[in-house]
Amino acid sequence: MALGKGTASKSSSGAAMSKYDVEVEARLQKLEAAVSELKEHSHEAPCDSGSPDTAALEKVKNEIFEARQSLGGYEVLNAKIDDLTSRLSRKLSF
Numbered sequence: 001m002a003l004g005k006g007t008a009s010k011s012s013s014g015a016a017m018s019k020y021d022v023e024v025e026a027r028l029q030k031l032e033a034a035v036s037e038l039k040e041h042s043h044e045a046p047c048d049s050g051s052p053d054t055a056a057l058e059k060v061k062n063e064i065f066e067a068r069q070s071l072g073g074y075e076v077l078n079a080k081i082d083d084l085t086s087r088l089s090r091k092l093s094f
Contacts, residue, residue, distance in 0.1 A: 009021075009022045011025075
């Protein structure tokens, strides 16, 4: 029994394409369409006034500072915070 040369389709240039080639071509076309869509997609430019995290950290820092000012024994608390900051700096430095 002789096996015939089968083709699932023909390419735009007229070349024979197997079933696998046809499946790969369909996937490729979908990917190209998705890439084209993503190229057209855009986002608003981020604000240059600083990230929200920076603003939030600044707010928390100010609240801590104000709370420290109103506490009795400010010097003791300030010394403990300075000591903790120093130890953390040593541990985190590379």
